[in-house]
Amino acid sequence: MGLTGIQIYKLLPKTNCKECGEPTCLAFAMKLAAGKAELAKCPYVSDEAKEQLSEASAPPIRGITLGTGENAFKIGEEVVLYRHEKTFVNQPGYGILITDTMDDTEVEAKIKRLNEMFFERVGLTLTADFAALKNESGDPSKFESLTQKVMGLTQKALVLISENVDALSAAGKVAKDRRPLLYAATKENADQVGALAKELGVPVAAKANGLDELIELSEKLTSIGLKDIVLDPGNRKLKDLYADLHFHRRAALKDKFKPLGFPFITFPNEMTDDPMKEALYAAIFVAKYAGLIVLSDLDAHRMLPLTVQRLNIYTDPQRPMIMEQGIYEINKPDKSSPVLLTTNFALTYFIVSAEIEASRVPSWLLVMDTEGLSVLTAWSAGKFVADAIAPFVKKSGIEEKVDHRNIIIPGYVAQISGELEEELGGDWKVVLGTREASDIPAFLRTYASKG
Amino acid sequence: MAFTPPLEKYAGKIREVVIGKGDKVVKLGGHNAMPGCIFDGDFPNLPKIALEVFDSAPEDWAPEAIKPYEDVVNDPVAWAKKAVDVYNAELVCLHLKSTDPNGENVGADEAAQLAKKVSDSISVPLIVLGSGNAEKDGEVAAKVCEVCAGQNLLVGLAVEDNYKKIGAAAIGYGHCVAAQSPIDVNLAKQLNILLDNLGVPLDKIVMEPSTGALGYGIEYTYSVMERIELAALSQNDDKMQLPIMNIMAVETWKTREAKLDVDAEPTFGDLSKRGILWEAMTAVDLILSGTSLLIMRHPEAVRLTKEIIEELYLGK
Numbered sequence A: 001m002g003l004t005g006i007q008i009y010k011l012l013p014k015t016n017c018k019e020c021g022e023p024t025c026l027a028f029a030m031k032l033a034a035g036k037a038e039l040a041k042c043p044y045v046s047d048e049a050k051e052q053l054s055e056a057s058a059p060p061i062r063g064i065t066l067g068t069g070e071n072a073f074k075i076g077e078e079v080v081l082y083r084h085e086k087t088f089v090n091q092p093g094y095g096i097l098i099t100d101t102m103d104d105t106e107v108e109a110k111i112k113r114l115n116e117m118f119f120e121r122v123g124l125t126l127t128a129d130f131a132a133l134k135n136e137s138g139d140p141s142k143f144e145s146l147t148q149k150v151m152g153l154t155q156k157a158l159v160l161i162s163e164n165v166d167a168l169s170a171a172g173k174v175a176k177d178r179r180p181l182l183y184a185a186t187k188e189n190a191d192q193v194g195a196l197a198k199e200l201g202v203p204v205a206a207k208a209n210g211l212d213e214l215i216e217l218s219e220k221l222t223s224i225g226l227k228d229i230v231l232d233p234g235n236r237k238l239k240d241l242y243a244d245l246h247f248h249r250r251a252a253l254k255d256k257f258k259p260l261g262f263p264f265i266t267f268p269n270e271m272t273d274d275p276m277k278e279a280l281y282a283a284i285f286v287a288k289y290a291g292l293i294v295l296s297d298l299d300a301h302r303m304l305p306l307t308v309q310r311l312n313i314y315t316d317p318q319r320p321m322i323m324e325q326g327i328y329e330i331n332k333p334d335k336s337s338p339v340l341l342t343t344n345f346a347l348t349y350f351i352v353s354a355e356i357e358a359s360r361v362p363s364w365l366l367v368m369d370t371e372g373l374s375v376l377t378a379w380s381a382g383k384f385v386a387d388a389i390a391p392f393v394k395k396s397g398i399e400e401k402v403d404h405r406n407i408i409i410p411g412y413v414a415q416i417s418g419e420l421e422e423e424l425g426g427d428w429k430v431v432l433g434t435r436e437a438s439d440i441p442a443f444l445r446t447y448a449s450k451g
Numbered sequence B: 001m002a003f004t005p006p007l008e009k010y011a012g013k014i015r016e017v018v019i020g021k022g023d024k025v026v027k028l029g030g031h032n033a034m035p036g037c038i039f040d041g042d043f044p045n046l047p048k049i050a051l052e053v054f055d056s057a058p059e060d061w062a063p064e065a066i067k068p069y070e071d072v073v074n075d076p077v078a079w080a081k082k083a084v085d086v087y088n089a090e091l092v093c094l095h096l097k098s099t100d101p102n103g104e105n106v107g108a109d110e111a112a113q114l115a116k117k118v119s120d121s122i123s124v125p126l127i128v129l130g131s132g133n134a135e136k137d138g139e140v141a142a143k144v145c146e147v148c149a150g151q152n153l154l155v156g157l158a159v160e161d162n163y164k165k166i167g168a169a170a171i172g173y174g175h176c177v178a179a180q181s182p183i184d185v186n187l188a189k190q191l192n193i194l195l196d197n198l199g200v201p202l203d204k205i206v207m208e209p210s211t212g213a214l215g216y217g218i219e220y221t222y223s224v225m226e227r228i229e230l231a232a233l234s235q236n237d238d239k240m241q242l243p244i245m246n247i248m249a250v251e252t253w254k255t256r257e258a259k260l261d262v263d264a265e266p267t268f269g270d271l272s273k274r275g276i277l278w279e280a281m282t283a284v285d286l287i288l289s290g291t292s293l294l295i296m297r298h299p300e301a302v303r304l305t306k307e308i309i310e311e312l313y314l315g316k
């Protein structure tokens, strides 16, 4: 990425020895530029050239990993402004704020929410990612013991927040094997905090007053050899921060402007006292370019929409998530249990199966391959219509599993009932189900009791 | 050396569409940059919020969504007044749901009379939508246009199968058209071209790109809208330079997340706040992807959304 074939050629030995498998160094350079060859194929490139080339081919926004093991997560490495150009890459992390002035009960309750908050959706587990520990007391030893305590309570990643170098150093030493983020190097303490990050080998955040100062700080940290940097322009007003986030993404991608080529950390928790508003800020930063998002708390009613927001914005717009076609057993069905039909769009399947499960009525769910399209979309596209459904039902094997011939179809495709009954033939009867899945439990209970 | 922020200047601009008449007027669109990017261009009109009114009492609404309207659900006129006077609706959107031929099948005349009554009793412009049955919607909308002649309502939904009827009535009686296409940039453009050929001025059309709620297709709506806005602005595509509207509350409040209480889903948390946030977060996504007009339901979601709009654009 970035360098042209000619620019790369200038860095090669220019001996045309052919050992890379190409007739000339220039030909090799062209292949490299096109991403069709690996630099390692040339045994003679100098270390210096290697470094320059790998730097030039580094992603425009550096990828940073926080945490370790199963709880590690990566941010950055984004390559587009709009998600229809190419899927966004690394979901931003959500974190919960915990301060060293909170009492033990509160700390424990918050960590419990961080550890236990998860939602199942379309077969995925949605969770929060890190604890942001803040040295509110100003006392390094309190901060150190909070860090110690939290490390014992959770395996999740950590962000350590203090502008006091002693406090950061104390907590950083405790947490360094967890790969925490040190927040933050400022204009005042950049030298010491930079040195600390280097000594501990952990990522560091730069916090500034506005983009100009942030760029200076970023350059300073880079100059002392730090690579894993996270940025905070300091703005806490939506309008200004929204601008900063855009300038950062544009400058990094379009101008390959290195000083802003790092992920941003945002603090919705510092922008309002209204928890609902805070969640909306977080949703905005998911869509518009944040890497880390710190929240005051992780209540379920806010985290459910927020984790879904993140999933939606970061899913591949070209490829819907799909289920395998086939017969799904729900609540241990037998030969007399009802048979329901739906499409193989993962979202549709999971909503419908959850409602059938909730109904407690033993059921068979036929999931038909509609190339991952929802009910109405598949119907409009001609994939969920009578002459496609009938052969699928017949071949599915459901006729051997049940001794009745009734099939419940989604209410939204009422119009196919007659034709489907005809195509199925025999004793098959088409029963019209509800439109919304949320009405399935009531529907199934009455249906089952009628026998 | 000070950093020069990289700005985006676009060749195109979204048309300004005016809805309403006299002292009750709302302007949509008119911007020449992507959502919230006030550093790139001008936004003479911020995204507007309409509140919903139904012509018959809703049966399957989430309890949280009914609460604010409990005293008025049987009286669309009182409902509309409450939306404006108590909840500060910038527009009102009347859903003529009972006209559904597979439901109550209320006739076009009766529906149009109701629309006029609602329009006459509120101090903001009115949007009138049908039941979603394309054929009947054409009939109803045409009648609404006639009965409310000259009021410059926003009438719909015009779709591929009924646009001629609605378009012609809108031209004849001086109204704007809400045109819905199924979640595709080219189909949106195609419908605009058809309406244009029919003689509907392009500054009298608002596009509804098909709206999915958070968790239920928002990711598709979001990207289609971004692509429409980009085509309008950077490619200066004349037939795309129309403001976008989103019929979103209907979609958000039918989700299980907005409906299921904690007993049914212990991990989902507080139901009332969750429903409100589901609507507000969907609204925020639509603002970020380029809406000019949101059709919303819960007053608290509206308040939050309005504050976000003002903070984003005006720095409040």
Ligand code: B12
Binding pocket: A320, A340, A341, A342, A343, A345, A347, A348, A351, A352, A372, A373, A374, A375, A376, A377, A378, A379, A380, A381, A408, A409, A410, A411, A412, A433, A434, A435, A436, A437, A438, A440, B180, B181, B182, B183, B184, B187, B210, B211, B212, B213, B216, B217, B220, B221, B251
């Ligand atoms: C996202 C979306 C798309 C995405 C596809 C997403 C996907 N993977 O399916 C894209 C952008 C690709 C798309 C394309 C098209 N779309 Co589309 N799309 C939508 C949108 C916005 C949301 C659909 C969605 O995800 N719903 C959520 C899922 C979970 O809903 P669902 O599958 O219906 O399931 C619910 C119920 O049906 C029920 N249910 C499901 N199964 C069962 C089973 C039983 C037994 C029961 C009882 C109930 C039940 O439970 C679920 C929850 O309540 C809708 C508009 C809307 N707001 O609904 C339009 C919509 C469905 N699309 C439409 C159309 C026309 C199309 C296109 C044909 C347009 C075109 N000509 O290009 C294309 C076809 C695609 C193709 N490949 O050819 C129309 C359909 C019109 C109609 N009334 O028939 C809609 C309604 C938009 C509109 N207003 O015009 N679309």
Ligand code: SF4
Binding pocket: A012, A013, A014, A015, A016, A017, A018, A019, A020, A021, A022, A023, A024, A025, A026, A028, A041, A042, A043, A044, A045
């Ligand atoms: S191996 Fe290296 S030096 Fe030899 S031709 Fe290839 S690029 Fe040139």
